[in-house]
Amino acid sequence: MTDPVAVLGIGMHPWGKWGRPFQEYALIAARKAVADAGIDLSAVGFLVAAGSVRCGYAGHVAAATVARGLHLPDVEAVTVYGACASGAQALAVARDRILAGRCDVALVVGADVAQPIGQPPEKGSLSGPAVAEDAQGVPNRAWLGLRASRRLHECGTTMDDLHRVRVKNSAHGARNPQARFRSPLSPREIEFSPMVASPLRLLHISTFSDGAAAVVIASEQFARRRGEIGVRIRSISLSALTGDGIEMPYLSAQLPGAEDRSGRAANVERTLREGGVAPAELSAIELYDVSPVSELDWYEHIGLCAPGNAELLSRAGATAHGGRSPVNVSGGLASFGEAVSAQALAQVCELTRQLQGRCGARQIDGARSALAVSDGMYGNVASVLLTS
Amino acid sequence: MASAASPMGGIVRSIPRRTGHVWACTVLADTSRSRVGQTCVIAVLLEGERQLLLGYFDTDGREPRIGMQVECVADAISIHAADDMRPLKWREVTT
Numbered sequence: 507m508t509d510p511v512a513v514l515g516i517g518m519h520p521w522g523k524w525g526r527p528f529q530e531y532a533l534i535a536a537r538k539a540v541a542d543a544g545i546d547l548s549a550v551g552f553l554v555a556a557g558s559v560r561c562g563y564a565g566h567v568a569a570a571t572v573a574r575g576l577h578l579p580d581v582e583a584v585t586v587y588g589a590c591a592s593g594a595q596a597l598a599v600a601r602d603r604i605l606a607g608r609c610d611v612a613l614v615v616g617a618d619v620a621q622p623i624g625q626p627p628e629k630g631s632l633s634g635p636a637v638a639e640d641a642q643g644v645p646n647r648a649w650l651g652l653r654a655s656r657r658l659h660e661c662g663t664t665m666d667d668l669h670r671v672r673v674k675n676s677a678h679g680a681r682n683p684q685a686r687f688r689s690p691l692s693p694r695e696i697e698f699s700p701m702v703a704s705p706l707r708l709l710h711i712s713t714f715s716d717g718a719a720a721v722v723i724a725s726e727q728f729a730r731r732r733g734e735i736g737v738r739i740r741s742i743s744l745s746a747l748t749g750d751g752i753e754m755p756y757l758s759a760q761l762p763g764a765e766d767r768s769g770r771a772a773n774v775e776r777t778l779r780e781g782g783v784a785p786a787e788l789s790a791i792e793l794y795d796v797s798p799v800s801e802l803d804w805y806e807h808i809g810l811c812a813p814g815n816a817e818l819l820s821r822a823g824a825t826a827h828g829g830r831s832p833v834n835v836s837g838g839l840a841s842f843g844e845a846v847s848a849q850a851l852a853q854v855c856e857l858t859r860q861l862q863g864r865c866g867a868r869q870i871d872g873a874r875s876a877l878a879v880s881d882g883m884y885g886n887v888a889s890v891l892l893t894s
Numbered sequence: 895m896a897s898a899a900s901p902m903g904g905i906v907r908s909i910p911r912r913t914g915h916v917w918a919c920t921v922l923a924d925t926s927r928s929r930v931g932q933t934c935v936i937a938v939l940l941e942g943e944r945q946l947l948l949g950y951f952d953t954d955g956r957e958p959r960i961g962m963q964v965e966c967v968a969d970a971i972s973i974h975a976a977d978d979m980r981p982l983k984w985r986e987v988t989t
Contacts, residue, residue: 648937648946651920659918659960703937704921 507782510738511601512729513892514611514722515543516855521686521717521842523620528561531718532568532617533575535848539720540613544732547576550722551609553583554600556592556616556847565618568847572615582609590794590882591744592616593719593850594890598742600723610728616848617718646796646883647711651703654799658705660814663802665705667817669693671798672710672840674826679837681827681868684856686715687841712796712838717845719852737861739854740781740891745773747885770807774879774889778809781875781891785809788831789873790860792853794881795838804879805833827868835860835868846882853878854890861894913965914940916958938964 517538519531532555540547553576557568564571569583588595593616600612657663673693679685691709699709723739747769778785785808793808795801802816810831811819819825825833836842836856839849857876859865878890918939938947938958947964958964 648920648922651922652918652937652939655920655960656918701921706920 508741508780509605509726510740510893511604512724512726512734513737513739513854513858514545514724514729514732514734515539515541516722516858517542517720518684518852518855519617519716519718520684521715521845521852524716526716528557528565528568528617528619528716528718529571529575531619531716531845531848532557532572532615532720535617535718535720536572536576536613536615539615539722543722543724545611545722547578549611550578550581550613552600552603552612553578553581554586554596554612554614555583556586556588556596556851558587558592558618558847560619560846561617565847568615568617587847588744588746588882588886588888589884590844590846591850591880591886591888592847592882593852593854594742594878594880594888595744595850595886597721597723597739597851597854597890598744598888601739601742604723604725607725609725611722611724613720613722614851615718615720616845616851618845618847618849619716620714620843620845647703647706650711650797650799651706653803654706654797655704657799657802661802661817663799663817665697666693667802667820668705668710668798669696670820671795671801672696674820675795675801675834675838675840678827678835678868679841681866682835682837682841685837685841686843687837706797706799710797712840713843715843715845717842717848717852719845719848719855721851721854721858737858737892737894740783740893741777742890743773743776743780743888745769745885745887747887769885770804770881770887771809773887774808774877777877777889777891781893783875783877783891783893786831788875788877790835790857790870790876791825791831791833791879792836792838792856792877793833793879794849795834795840796844796881800881801833801838804881808877808879827870832870835865835870850878850880850888850890853880854892857892861892913963914943916960916962916964917941917943918960919958940964 517535519534553569555568555572557565569585573581573583586595596614600614603609676691680688680690696709699707702708793804805816805819806813824830827835860870860873875893880888916938921936
């Protein structure tokens with residue numbers, strides 16, 4: 507089992523569509539995290555930042571942009587990007603640096619801006635196969651619709667099953683002051699929202715947001731010297747899946763979904779095994795609910811139930827707040843919209859609050875272990891295990 | 895497989911195979927692209943394929959379903975290039 511690293515502090519810029527440069531969000535989140543950690547910025551020995559192509563050139567060199575904004579002229583810094591798993595990849599790089607003994611304290615920042623939905627990318631900024639629309643000529647939601655159609659066919663999933671997941675997450679989000687969308691939804695509201703990509707309607711699919719999240723992590727020794735006995739990161743797994751199935755921007759019907767599913771399951775299995783935690787022992791799970799089908803698929807990848815049984819788990823209320831395996835108690839992507847490079851870190855912020863007992867009305871009683879899962883284009887998948 | 899930039903900025907792809915059984919399908923009602931949204935674009939993944947078929951919804955009465963045999967009559971189609979799209983036609987497998 508690998509040594510843990512300590513989570514000293516977390517910070518977020520609110521999710522929304524603010525129309526400001528990504529670095530403004532990043533710096534606010536970073537300063538909040540440093541303040542939450544109770545350290546001086548000068549203690550930061552390593553900076554990792556995740557931006558994106560949506561943030562312009564400053565986002566391509568996100569770590570340098572953040573370092574300059576924080577006035578950290580001599581800090582060692584790295585920029586990462588791995589689609590929706592960017593934040594987790596950034597966290598993994600920082601964790602490895604600490605475990606290698608190269609620094610005691612690292613600051614990890616992710617920030618992004620929303621790309622207007624349905625708009626073609628700005629000329630020159632997103633050329634080549636950088637986004638699914640360029641690579642295949644169809645928008646992301648086509649993939650979500652295709653995957654949904656296949657799950658409905660294979661598993662007997664009903665539209666009520668899809669509505670239930672979204673209703674659950676909106677009810678969770680209504681209790682979270684950090685969430686962008688805080689109105690509980692009824693099945694009827696979802697059922698009568700505009701069709702986007704059959705069988706998925708507008709309120710089934712998460713949107714995009716501006717936002718930023720930051721986490722300060724430290725070596726076990728540093729944390730103990732400060733008397734910190736709080737949240738620990740036990741393990742992280744990163745994958746770049748190349749399997750068959752509906753995998754944005756690639757797809758294949760040759761091996762119906764089998765390989766990409768096992769790749770996701772293997773990723774989580776590595777993380778839980780390294781951390782010594784079984785799926786049934788997880789107190790809280792934050793996962794990628796870009797559509798209700800994505801969430802149902804992930805119940806099975808994580809091992810909360812057997813393949814094909816996710817709907818039964820959901821119908822029993824097991825994944826709602828108060829259930830035996832609460833999922834997306836933050837409200838999930840459905841209630842936030844995705845700030846791509848920040849979202850995996852936002853999950854870690856939420857789970858840290860849960861493990862610290864700081865979640866107020868959405869607090870999970872006795873939360874001891876928590877899993878964050880991110881899942882993005884080009885098979886970028888990551889999972890992070892935290893314990894208290 | 896040939897591809898080229900379309901007049902509308904998307905990519906037009908030649909479809910190597912035009913008939914087969916539907917493995918997954920979705921009807922795109924994308925209101926942000928009015929020309930496309932008004933006509934209902936359908937995306938179909940055929941069994942054994944790695945390339946989507948994209949085209950107009952052929953209103954002969956039924957949406958294609960998984961397992962149904964479809965026939966694409968387009969030479970080159972793209973969601974960005976509404977002018978280039980042709981109807982997808984399909985017929986139900988009776989065997």
